[in-house]
Amino acid sequence: MKIVVLVKQVPDSGAERSLRADDNTVDRATANNVINEMDEYAIEEALRLKEAHGGEVVILTMGPDKATDSIRKALSMGPDAAVHVVDDALHGSCAIATSKVLAAALAQQNADLIIAGAESTDGRVQVLPHMLAERLGIAALTGARKLTVDGSTLTVERQTDEGYEVVTASTPAVVSVWDTINDPRYPSFKGIMAAKKKPVQTLSLADLGVAASEVGLDGATSAVLEHGKRPPRTGGNTVEDSGDGGVKLVEFLATEKFV
Template identity: 80%
Template sequence: MNIVVLVKQVPDSGSERGLSADDKTVDRGSANNVINEMDEYAIEEALKIQEAHGGEVTVLTVGPQQAAESIRKALSMGPDKAMHVVDDALHGSCALATSKVLAAAIGRLSPDLVISGAESTDGRVQVIPHMIAERLGIAALTGARKLVVDGATLTVERQTDEGYEVVTAATPAVVSVWDTINEPRYPSFKGIMAAKKKPVETLSLADLGIAADEVGLSGASSAVVEAGKRPPRQGGTKVTDEGDGGVKLVEFLASEKFV
């Protein structure tokens, strides 16, 4: 089975993150950038399918040159090769434009299965898998906590607030996964060394037949107008019950518009 795994480099969620002052895009230059956590589960799932059914696993990334670091990290887990779409014009691209670029790159790889994390820790919009599936005209099995491959048939347990739904589709398809689906492996020393020699194909927008004005800030369908840091937490209000505690509680709830 030919599998493509979508991997995104994002600022480490364990450190302070912010937006650039000039264009209000994610400030990646001053951050510690890592593989999007949810994508590690997607990589692991792809490798498990490969081990069970054979085939090839390709990592696909759209991002700046520095994203090559995360590509090598992903390859050290076991995938066979990678494709990196890098172009200065991509800076500031919205979800619609990003999905267009990813779909064009996926089209060159002709996979049976595309696997991604359910969301990225920077944008958290959860729409890219759906948009890619729509652009490619294939099924989208999203929010998976379990994936079973039986020949050309995929069966997914889709995680919901109430439990899960069972959804099936034929390949080719796009599957997004949550962190409940598996436990990602740690790269071995052998895997880290092998990753340095694995092929990484680099493509530009021109290679994909996409004009620069279709992506980036100029081609974005949405924009951040204003942003500010979260205000520091304030101390709570302490009420001493002197026989009128109930009244004070109702007054407080009323002032906060709870009642």
């Protein structure tokens, strides 16, 4: 079984994040960039499937040159190889353009299974797995908290607010996972050293047959028009009870449209 795992490098959600002043895109140059947290669960699930069924695990990343750091970190967990789609024209690409590029790269991989995190911590749109499945003409099993493989049959417990749904499909397919599916392993020293020698294939837009006019800021179907810093936190309202505290509280909640 060949499994491709989508990995995105994102600014650390635990640190201060900002947008660029010139084009309102995420400022990745000055950020502390890391592997998207949900993608680590996708990597772990792929490795467990490989251990159980054999095959290979390939990392696929679309991002700037600095994304190589996250690729090597992902490889240190145990995958066999990686593909890095990098091209200056990709800067500012929207989700639709991103799905077009990734689908073109995936078409070259001939994977049995594609696994992705359910969302990224920078965009949080949760639509990319669906878009990729549509472009590739294969099934999408999304929001998985459990994945079972039996030959060419995939069974997923799809996490919902009320519990879970059981859905099935045949390979090839796209599966997105939540952080409830497993506990990602930590890279060992041996894994970190081995990652330095694992093959990383670099692809440009020309290699994928995608025109530069279809991606980037010029080809985006959505854009951030303006942005500003989060306003500083202010002191809360104090309700003093002089016998009518309950009334004041209800009036405040009504003003804030809670009741």
